[in-house]
Amino acid sequence: MMNPFDDNYFMKRALQEAELAFEKNEVPVGAVIVMNDQIIARAHNLTETLNDVTAHAEMQAFTAAADFLGGKYLNKCTLYVTLEPCQMCAGASYWTQIGKIVYGASEEKRGFKAMNTTLHPKTKVVSGILENECSLLLKKFFIEKRNLN
Amino acid sequence: MMNPFDDNYFMKRALQEAELAFEKNEVPVGAVIVMNDQIIARAHNLTETLNDVTAHAEMQAFTAAADFLGGKYLNKCTLYVTLEPCQMCAGASYWTQIGKIVYGASEEKRGFKAMNTTLHPKTKVVSGILENECSLLLKKFFIEKRNLN
Numbered sequence: 001m002m003n004p005f006d007d008n009y010f011m012k013r014a015l016q017e018a019e020l021a022f023e024k025n026e027v028p029v030g031a032v033i034v035m036n037d038q039i040i041a042r043a044h045n046l047t048e049t050l051n052d053v054t055a056h057a058e059m060q061a062f063t064a065a066a067d068f069l070g071g072k073y074l075n076k077c078t079l080y081v082t083l084e085p086c087q088m089c090a091g092a093s094y095w096t097q098i099g100k101i102v103y104g105a106s107e108e109k110r111g112f113k114a115m116n117t118t119l120h121p122k123t124k125v126v127s128g129i130l131e132n133e134c135s136l137l138l139k140k141f142f143i144e145k146r147n148l149n
Numbered sequence: 150m151m152n153p154f155d156d157n158y159f160m161k162r163a164l165q166e167a168e169l170a171f172e173k174n175e176v177p178v179g180a181v182i183v184m185n186d187q188i189i190a191r192a193h194n195l196t197e198t199l200n201d202v203t204a205h206a207e208m209q210a211f212t213a214a215a216d217f218l219g220g221k222y223l224n225k226c227t228l229y230v231t232l233e234p235c236q237m238c239a240g241a242s243y244w245t246q247i248g249k250i251v252y253g254a255s256e257e258k259r260g261f262k263a264m265n266t267t268l269h270p271k272t273k274v275v276s277g278i279l280e281n282e283c284s285l286l287l288k289k290f291f292i293e294k295r296n297l298n
Contacts, residue, residue: 053244091237
């Protein structure tokens with residue numbers, strides 16, 4: 001039997017978070033953190049709402065997951081995030097020792113790959129899951145934003 | 150007349166924050182953010198207390214300073230921090246567009262310099278202010294820690 005809880009399944013949940021950000025006029029990035037096929041944290045970008053550049057979806061998700069687990073380390077967890085993490089978020093992931101990062105759309109300029117951010121040596125990376133959907137939501141946001149200004 | 154509000158003055162304030170961390174059994178790193186010779190945010194490492202690897206002194210100080218200013222960008226501010234920022238904190242500083250970073254002790258392994266983290270192009274960096282004092286407090290912490298275990 002196929003496991004319904006695959007990368008697509010959890011990326012869809014991260015996309016739902018991104019859509020919540022979109023509705024709040026935030027750059028639409030969403031994230032969930034998963035352990036044993038269970039979502040233990042969900043978050044979306046809130047930098048405008050909180051007036052805080054550190055309020056990326058991933059940062060909030062790391063904090064929430066550690067709070068849920070009662071331990072700082074997320075080595076048994078997977079982060080699903082709709083956009084490739086930036087160097088701040090990748091740097092945070094280093095400290096969490098997260099087991100795996102799965103992202104949707106790439107960030108060619110400010111993503112951790114272009115920035116050469118060092119991940120924890122035990123962190124695996126998977127990219128391009130629901131890439132089109134994740135990317136389209138971001139494009140839609142920036143087009144609407146441009147037309148309003 | 151000499152300006153009493155020089156880098157040493159503000160690094161001493163950051164050191165006082167680091168001492169508060171020390172007393173809480175946290176890795177003793179402290180930070181203040183200054184605008185127009187006025188401290189607008191102060192923080193110390195709380196990763197153990199909050200069970201959150203993102204609770205570095207700098208991250209909290211960025212959040213507090215933006216909250217104080219009512220704006221996300223800290224381009225007119227200087228961050229004083231007792232230890233060279235890591236890639237997460239340097240990555241956050243990129244988003245804040247902070248005007249200047251002044252740090253005390255160097256972090257040869259996990260500091261943003263060794264990690265090649267990209268700062269905002271407008272961010273100036275000064276290092277080695279009260280380096281010995283900042284470094285000694287960290288050494289004292291790790292020696293005590295080792296002797297207890």
